[in-house]
Amino acid sequence: xxxxxxxxxxxxxxxxxxxxxxxxxxxxxxxxxxxxxxxxxxxxxxxxxxxxxxxxxxxxxxxxxxxxxxxxxxxxxxxxxxxxxxxxxxxxxxxxxxxxxxxxxxxxxxxxxxxxxxxxxxxxxxxxxxxxx
Numbered sequence: 001x002x003x004x005x006x007x008x009x010x011x012x013x014x015x016x017x018x019x020x021x022x023x024x025x026x027x028x029x030x031x032x033x034x035x036x037x038x039x040x041x042x043x044x045x046x047x048x049x050x051x052x053x054x055x056x057x058x059x060x061x062x063x064x065x066x067x068x069x070x071x072x073x074x075x076x077x078x079x080x081x082x083x084x085x086x087x088x089x090x091x092x093x094x095x096x097x098x099x100x101x102x103x104x105x106x107x108x109x110x111x112x113x114x115x116x117x118x119x120x121x122x123x124x125x126x127x128x129x130x131x132x133x
Contacts, residue, residue: 105119
């Protein structure tokens with residue numbers, strides 16, 4: 001079940017991190033999203049701060065037609081792109097959590113109603129991707 005959280009959409013999976021990541025990538029692709037960026041937070045913090053943490057990745061997902069529409073409506077909205085999708089281990093519960101930013105945040109932050117249609121479609125696509133996991 002996909003739940004709405006403070007910043008986005010959330011789904012908890014009872015599979016390991018690698019399997020979850022593969023499913024997330026396939027589900028996003030099915031909804032027209034490509035991955036522009038991938039940040040391995042666990043490795044980065046280990047290298048920079050020598051701290052240990054559970055596996056945690058931030059994926060920068062982009063649906064090019066939707067990004068184009070959003071940028072046509074407001075050039076500065078690029079500060080809020082791409083749509084971040086987070087995958088992390090919840091070691092205590094033995095689960096993997098997947099979260100995606102709620103694109104409606106763009107509308108709230110920018111206060112630009114022209115972004116409404118783009119955000120609604122992006123949210124629907126992200127919800128479908130998470131629901132497919």
